[in-house]
Amino acid sequence: MFHPRYRPRRMRHDAFSRRLMRENTFTADDLIWPVFVHELAGRAPVASMPGVERLSIDELLREAEQALELGVPVIDLFPVVDPSCKSLDAAEAWNPDGLAQRAVRALKQRFPELGVMTDVALDPFTVHGQDGIIDARGYVLNDVTVDALVKQSLSHADAGVDIVSPSDMMDGRIGAIRQALDDAGHINTRIMAYSAKYASAFYGPFRDALGSAGNLGKADKHTYQMDPANSDEALREIALDLDEGADMVMVKPGMPYLDVVYRVKQEFGVPTFAYHVSGEYAMLKAAAANGWLDERRCVMETMIGFKRAGADGVLTYYAPQIARWLREG
DSSP, rough: OOSOOGGGGGGGSSSSHHHHHHHOOOOGGGGGEEEESSSSEEEEOTTTHHHHHHEEEEEEEEHHHHHHHHHEEEEEEEEEGGGOOSSSOOOGGGOOOOOOHHHHHHHHHHOOOOOOEEEOOSTTBBBTTOSSBOOOTSSBHHHHHHHHHHHHHHHHHTTTTTTTEEOSSOOHHHHHHHHHHHHHTTTTTTEEEEEEEBGGGGGGHHHHHHHHHHHTTTTOTTTTTOOTEEEEEEEHHHHHHHHHHOOOEEEEEEEHHHHHHHHHHHHHOEEEEEEEEEHHHHHHHHHHHTTSSHHHHHHHHHHHHHHTTTEEEEETHHHHHHHHHHHOO
């Protein structure tokens, strides 16, 4: 009988040796928690995202305290504004007393050590649900939108945000935002660019939570978000954003685009993040609720998959739950 000299199973025999040779680990330091904040009192559940709620600023502060205690380093804010605040020019986006700006000030005053990130995009504030300002044909105008995004970014920086995260996919917006932030003295306000954001079908529950699905209707975002068939294009987008001053880059969605995460990290070696988006979250929640999957094991396997692909961190609605699981061991 042939006896192989090297038996890979030897190192898998015991937990201690499996731990010794483990190539990737996932910790609370790798988490960014996307949170929806609204103007109403208290909490409101998001039906298509079990376990996710829209929070008032008071409730946001309670949740932030727990997240900080669990070791989650960053909260990412998404405002759900009253329909009366929506317009064609999205002017509410840079209102210094707007919902996002007030939430930032409240968080930084109460928890200065907590990282606070804000979404920079116009879709929560437009009557049509697009991420920019449109012309008479409904086409999103690039440079006019960039001007609006600059004003939005400056208002967030003035409120004290640590990271602005442009998610609009307009050409040239990173350079314009970086220049404006620097000129205003916000040299340490970081930019996490949604550099490879795809026109994905996985965003549905997010749009429900944000209240933009009804505004968007049957329209789409294919003229500015990327074609899911492309990955070379993602590298070109990443290179442009880095050249314009991005500190971190993001691939969105996450699980269907692990090959893109890998290519980005291999090519550029910069801080690279993946967004485990609402549809990915909802699928896991639905399967777990039906008893088809072990939720904890599947979620942690997903997170390790991101790390193995090269992600430095993950934006996920599971963030507090993952942090608790990690603490439990």
